[in-house]
Amino acid sequence: MKPIGQQIEEELRHQERSVSWFARKLYCNRQNVYDIFRRTNIDAELLLRISLVLGRNFFDEYVAEYEQGASSNI
Numbered sequence: 001m002k003p004i005g006q007q008i009e010e011e012l013r014h015q016e017r018s019v020s021w022f023a024r025k026l027y028c029n030r031q032n033v034y035d036i037f038r039r040t041n042i043d044a045e046l047l048l049r050i051s052l053v054l055g056r057n058f059f060d061e062y063v064a065e066y067e068q069g070a071s072s073n074i
Helices: 004-014 019-026 030-037 044-054 059-072
Strands: none
Touching (some): 004 044, 019 030, 019 044, 044 059
């Protein structure tokens, strides 16, 4: 699975949104957004806010990975 920051950045680019737009929606500065892009893990509350802003449920990827791992351990 790709790091969560990379997934967020890819989604932002896919939607053709700017970093400035994203920063305004998250009520932070652009540098914080670039910090998010470099993360390999993220706080659940922040991930929820990002999911709402981008209209994509990033938790789904975690659940799918968990379910795949759980089924391979059976």
